[in-house]
Amino acid sequence: MDALIDTVLSRLAYASLQAVLLGALVGVACRFIPSLSAAARSALWWLLGAQLLIGLLAPSPVTLPLLPPAVTTTVVVTAPVIVTAASDASDVATSTFSWAAILLAAWAAAVLAQWIVAARRGYRLVGIVKRALPHDDVRVETLCARRARELGLRRSPRLKVSDEVDSPQVAGLWRPTILLPLDDRLNDDELDMALMHELAHVRRGDLLLGWAPVLARSLFFFHPIVHLAMREYALCREAACDALVVARGRQAPQTYGRLLLRLGVAPHPHHALPGASPTFRTLKRRLDMLGNATDAPHRALTVAIFAVLTVVGVTPWRVVAAEQGTKRTGVFASPSPASAPSPAAPVAPAAPAPPPDVSSAPPAPAAPLAARPPAPPPAPPAPPAPPMISSFFTGDSNGHGNQAFAFFSDDIQVMEGSNADVRRAAAQKKGSGDFAWYQDGKQAWIVRDPAYVKRIHDVYARSSKAADVTAASAEKQASIAQRQAMLNEQMAKLAERQAELAVKQSDPNGPHDPSAYAAGHAAIGKEQAEIGRQLAELDSQNAAEGKVMADRNRRQAEESRKAAQEVSAIMAQAIRDHAAEPAR
Template sequence: MDTMMSELLVRLGWTSLQSAVLVALVWAVCRWLPRLPAATRCRLWWLVALQAVLGLVWSSPLELAVLPAADIDTAVMATQPMQQQALALAPAAVETALPPSLALAPAATAPTWPLRVFALWASGLLLMLARSVHAYRQSRALVRNAAPCSDVGLQQALQLAAEAHGLARAPQLKISAQIRSPQLIGPWNPVLLLPARELPMMGADDLDMALTHELIHLQRRDLWWGLLPALAQHLLFFHPLVHLAAREYSLAREEACDSAVVAGHGHCRHDYGRLLVQLGVAPRPAVGVASASPNFRSLKRRLLTLQQTGTLPRAVSVGVTAMFVLVGVVPLRLVAAVPPVPPAPPAPPALA
């Protein structure tokens, strides 16, 4: 049991280190290439989550022999005599220290440090799961309390738009008085909620842009893909950079849908930006929910992204993604380099 827990803790340590390096690389690439498409940035941040999860479930990581072998061998050889001497003196020391009545009694084993660290990690994981379950129940409560949409024209417009995006069927449409911006709740049996108070103030073009944005989420299967970053956040809840990667993924996902709305559906960037400002900010959604900007900083970034008219060539985006897939996703471990085998001594000369 201790061996399994120790192995899990070792994987957590190496995965945390590799995730930190990968986050730094993705952050640097996104800063060095400001015209990188939002969809590509979304994929890069998703790969960070994939690496974090694979690092814990991959049984045989790729070993890189880069650590110096001489220092390790010298340390091991130096500690062997001390360990042998300690093992030789241990029984005598125990027998001398214990009374005769307790000399042969089995000693009570205290919890080892892997067990304590594993208990802390498991407690944090259970706490994260409890929070996610609570948030999911709140989102389902929104669906239950929402009223079905009775506007036949709106229902038909949603169905036509869903067919135009290649969806088999449109999501269920409901009206909620508890939200201020459209929300897509899923991932299974998705439900599209429209705000009851803001709906009368939205014109036909605004409503079309809002519906198109949510349908693009369904077309891209964002609610399903978003489960992996959420899983990485739960498993590495103690890692601030993993939470940063999950936030950047969510924001890049919204920016990618924004770009698709203004690029492929003939909508004006100014009008769409005005709609984003009108919808404002909303609390960060739970797992399986796509919603508006969670804060003003993210809203500002989405508005700035809309102003970018040029992007990098598709070959550059594909190349950057492929580089991170090949280099950063596979779990790695640094091991000691194998020292070269010394040459055999020359044979003694034959006696005449």
């Protein structure tokens, strides 16, 4: 369930962000390209509604690996585990899930409420169409059929009259019906233009295509760009029909403008397209656009803009990090004794990418319980793996994925690159000789010259000394953690003894010696106080050691960076001095 919630919320967020980009592009195109016709503008604003629906319903977005590859580093935590961390993480996860679930439920409730209101209005419109009377004027029927043929419609819409509409309008998805007011006071020319306007809606498919913006606005009701885009789409849609009437009709634009003024302002019913404007501002803008009405736009420019915005703005995409090859880390061969746990080494030096800061928080000592036995103390942490020191080399500090490096010696092995790169480097090994292998793009070099190999070996050996010092600090922290675990176990046993003593004291059949019980409680309390003091000292030591560890990690990171720069310079010099031979 939480996966579904995360998916829906993330898609809503990504689609909303992409809508801002697409809305800005469409706004710029409409403002700075005045030659765009009203039909082209309405199509561009319609794209935003389609983009929102696709972004929410598409099974998977298109990934664009434009970001640098992510640098991943494995960190082995040597600090002891704190028991309360699991419950805290669970509480955080539950809280996050609760807020996400509440947010999604509120969104779904708002969408459902809008759909219920829209369904009621649609049902009311269906009732208006059913109650409307057939138009009995054969002359108007003939005029409507002739205009429909001129516009390329295969079938003329039905004509009906109703006393529940104030202006001519068209309704119906599969069987369009033009509704005329019962008290129609339009003359023949005005009626001709009004019919042409409604037939233009049918020809353009506005009744069907208009559902995409309506549905997008209901799903993204919280997005201000969506409401702006839908208003612009509705305005340009009406202006496109106005332009079609002026271009195909026999009347001048001024005559059609007077018709718009006469129809005036009337609220738009849902799921129907009336000829009247919903607001005075819309009416004014329609009249302004009527002066530039044209049905012959620059089609090449319109198609190019539409195609570019479809690819850039409508296609759901995500910018992600570029993939990189699987890293294989070389190990300094150093056998660890089986009797004592070996501390985990800190983060391996990575070159040339800056290593992450590693910080460890000291564990809090468990509070002693006075009257009841506590839960069993956690087991000491398992011994970590032997110290691992890995070094990376890239010729570019940005970490391009077409570079790889490997260094092989008896005690040091350093590798970076994909599995295929590592196999190619290992294939160059001949006997027990040390060598360095470097690849940049399709070109690869091998350095076997003893002088250069020794310089590279010395650099990595010097860098490993910082890791040894850090490993000693990690070993000290592990020792502190073991002592803390032992003291916690002793504290638990004292709590059990204290509980047993309290049970004996409350037993009516047992011996009643208040002084003996008091002495027993006092002795246990004294031992608990001493253990608590030792735990506090260990906690202070662990905190101080943590600071030292963090400082040493920073120094090791600096040593790693210097080593990377030195190895880069050595390899570059070997290539310049022809000490590096091309690899086969």
